[in-house]
Amino acid sequence: MRTHRFLQPAPEGFLNLEQIKAVHGGRRGFMAGAFAAAVAGVSAARAQAADDTNIINLPDHTKALGQGVAARGYGVPSVYEKNLQRRESPGLTRVSQAGVSFAPLQGLFGIITPSGLHFERHHQGWWDIEPDKHRLMINGSDETMLKKPMVFTMDDLMRLPSVSRMHFIECGANTGMEWGNVAVPTVQYTHGMLSCSEFTGVPLKTLLDMCGADYKRGKFVLAEGADGSSMTRTIPMSLIDSGEVLVAYGQNGEMLRPENGYPLRLVVPGVQGVSWVKYLRRIELGDMPYATKDETLHYVDLQPDGQHRQYTSIQEIKSVITSPSGGQVLLDQGFHNITGLAWSGRGKVRKVDVSVDGGRNWQSARLEGPVLSKCLTRFNFDWSWNGKPALLLSRAVDETGHIQPTYAELRKVRGTRSIYHNNAIQTWLVSENGEVKNVQLS
Ligand SMILES: Nc1nc2c(c(=O)[nH]1)N[C@H]1C(S)=C(S)[C@@H](COP(=O)(O)O)O[C@H]1N2
Ligand SMILES: [Mo]
DSSP: OOGGGGOOOOTTSOOOHHHHHHHHTSOOOHHHHHHHHHHHOHHHHHHHHTTOHHHHSOOGGGTSOOOOGGGOSSOOOOGGGTTOOOBOOTTSSSSGGGOEEBOOGGGOOSSOOOGGGOOEEOSSOOOOOOGGGOEEEEEESSTTTBSSOEEEEHHHHHTSOOEEEEEEEEOTTTTGGGGGTOOOSSHHHHHOSEEEEEEEEEEHHHHHHHTTBOTTTOOEEEEEESSTTOOEEEEEHHHHTTTOOEEEEEETTEEOOGGGTTTOEEEOTTBOGGGSOSSEEEEEEESSOOOOHHHHTSSOEEOTTSOEEOOOOBOOOEEEEEESOTTOBOOSSEEEEEEEEEEOTTSOEEEEEEESBTTSSOEEOEEESOOOTTSOEEEEEEEEEOSSOEEEEEEEEETTOOBOOOHHHHHHHHOSOOOSOOOOOOEEEEOTTSBEEEEOOO
16 A cells, blocks of 8 residues: 555655656556455455565565664664655755755655654754753843743753643745745645644743733733844734743654754744744743734735735644655556645644545545644545546645635635745646646636
8 A cells, every 4th residue: 555655756856757667667556456455355365475576485584683772872764764854945045054944744644743854944054052051031021021030941941840732833934836836846845844743841821920921011922042043023922821832842752853943942833833933042021013024024925905914823724635746656546545634723623625536526534533733633535546637635624614725715815926824725636647746726
């Protein structure tokens, strides 16, 4: 059932159909064989085994001693998984210190992104900051805003009551190229500024309480990072009140990775990635939004009438089929598992529908548990490919009733000149030769 799982873009670029067939020995009928075996029982399996030396001959690793444990202090993936990597989109940014690496969504399972494959977005490069020297200051915009401004060391923070929560983070610019119908080739580049981790840390509310915050006047905080990007973002107290916003040091059971903000970052569930300030060093409580450069010049949405929308923070309901997806190839007709991800910044995903005929007919996909609030949700859909061209789409609905729009619906309201907040339905075209391509339906 893994036919196209191996078809990652090669490090040096993209494999073409001939190269892929050379690697996989052409159409071997593996899918048909495996599916038939499941249905017809052992006789089909026996027939398939007859000419497969991989099952007939005992491999060396069943007859010799394996490797010892000492070689491995920190485990790394199999050498056969080398092609599954974060990648920079060629030509997207001028220097990689102000760049993006995209997560390889086409090769991931379930909902958690392995920390080493978490997407990266740096405005001014990343740092591996010495935790003993890192400090978090909490102050007010004037002397009366907080009774007791405080400076926390990492040790101070890590002895406080902690929580662990699974949440997605999506850059507001994810899928941004598609506004202009650039149709980048793979799901890694269309949707790969998206990742999901279990984060561990202290609710920001706990720290503000410790500082004696005046919540009658203090309605907004400014979060500031310790890198050179002057990354400062306003977070409204209405989000912080619920205890959801975390000052986090943990990611998937260990400390944050340097690329993702080690030793401390803000976690702002449901809100675009830019507000998840990395290398967090200062929180200021104030009585109005701060209108920083990343809230007035960048991260604003140009509307059809020429005005900019500001503070468009929530990542709206969205989904994408991650396999089969652009750049992959179906090696054979017959059964294929269609799989993908759905997420909403407003809460839980309620439903995902899949269409294989360009949106004429829709059927419900299976949501795999757990279905958590402001977290990725995995969906699966049984499909038998008849070898004809097919248009694969997914459409998600969240618990607040918001429905993922088509491109036509989205552009009618937002125009075509935005960069951020593209949550439109993605279409993959499967051609008769099995190649899968990114297309937009008008
Ligand atoms: N200090 C700091 N925080 C930052 C950034 C940055 O460049 N510096 N980039 C922001 C942006 S635009 C995004 S999308 C997320 C990316 O988080 P990640 O690199 O962990 O994926 O971090 C945000 N926080
Ligand atoms: Mo971002």
